[in-house]
Amino acid sequence: MKNRVADILKSMQIDPGQFSNGNFKVHSPIDGSEIGTVQMDDKASVDAKITDAQTAFLKWRTVPAPRRGELVRLLGEELREHKDALGALVTAECGKILEEGKGEVQEMVDICEFAVGISRQLHGLTIASERPGHHMREYWQPLGPVGIISAFNFPVAVWAWNTALALACGDPCIWKPSEKTPMTALACQALMERAIAKFGDDAPEGLSSVIVGLKDVGEQMVDDPRIALVSATGSTRMGREVGPRVAARFGKCLLELGGNNAIIVAPSADLDMAIPGIVFGAVGTAGQRCTSTRRLIVHSSVYDNLVPRLKKAYKGIRIGDPLATGTLVGPVIDEASYGGMERALDAARAEGGTVTGGGRALEADYPNAYYVQPAIVEMPSQSASMCEETFAPILYIVKYDTLDEAIALQNDVPQGLSSSIFTTDVREAEQFISAGGSDCGIANVNIGTSGAEIGGAFGGEKETGGGRESGSDAWRAYMRRQTSTVNYSRELPLAQGIKFDLD
């Protein structure tokens, strides 16, 4: 695997030698082998990077936004050029199949293009003033350095969603990637540096940097008051630590945490569409997307038709080397993740569930990697273990009789990221996306829960953390709102009609 990774790096004109003298080993989940080493940051180097970002901010905020967008355009070009190689590096480091690795890089290209447009649209409002001869306006100003914390499962796209918008908005970025995927992060930084070199002098030193390390360097970034916004993607447990720490210093936080996403399959559902949608949602990325389908809420009239067809589809899923063509499910990230899956399946059994699948796969071929058989778990009712997010390919199935009951089940978990319904009944579809319907940030009809496009705002409610990234007006999180009232008259009337006469 090491040689393969070296070839991938070389094809991006990145010297593999830079991954040979570090003090931290990186392993591929594909076969568990070491693929390189990286140098960890320490307290002093993290501090220096934050200082540089703060200095960079003072300059970058004055560069006109459409010019800032030009840097993002150049980054997008680099990513487009190296899509296949970066996609393969993502696969080698996090184990998702190559199609999904490349798809992730495509998402990066898409957000760059979106952010270039946004760089000409950082618009505020004009607001009617109650005072004669006054104008009231709202401006959006650059915020300050943005700290990005990302997870192993989307090792590069999450950075791009944040960085593309943050740079267009006038904010330098410091990225703390997962310690499981530092090489893809450093490769992205190399592409960013190339884009900066092409862009020219307006880009100050320290505009984009990566900090490599464990929890301590992340905490240092989270606690530093110079980091204006902490955008953190990962588990709810991580968010529970990060959120209050940032709040304690009145910093801003954008949280993208756990999901526990359900698909409702209604009596009128087109099962030929629903089945591939469910399978991709549940086993894609080996169940390690925050948008993965974890629960299936099936109308009792279609249950006996759908579930056997699903089990048959699961039997045909090709598990194996995610770099090989035709593989649909690669390994889970590590042993702990496999253990978590097994524990969740045991808990489901104890709660009366019937498990089909599960267990380790390909152990003889890959003794040091963790391939698993995706599992379907038929549950008598929505139990406690179904309310937890296990980052593995487990799909729990429960029955329902009325749509109200299905929506209540869908909403009755602590997380609120993504949801969907398969129905051909317009009344049901509209009810699902009404005020009394799904309580999630994403509510889809006749597509699965995962695979959101970048044009929409991405994120969710409740324990998902409430943040929104990517499209729509998510750019506003990276800016500070400024209300400005200008008096162009020769009088000084006070608001609320207050008289304050000096004689």
Ligand code: UN1
């Ligand atoms: C994540 O799993 O962290 O909707 C993000 C999707 C992707 C993003 C997932 N566009 O599945």
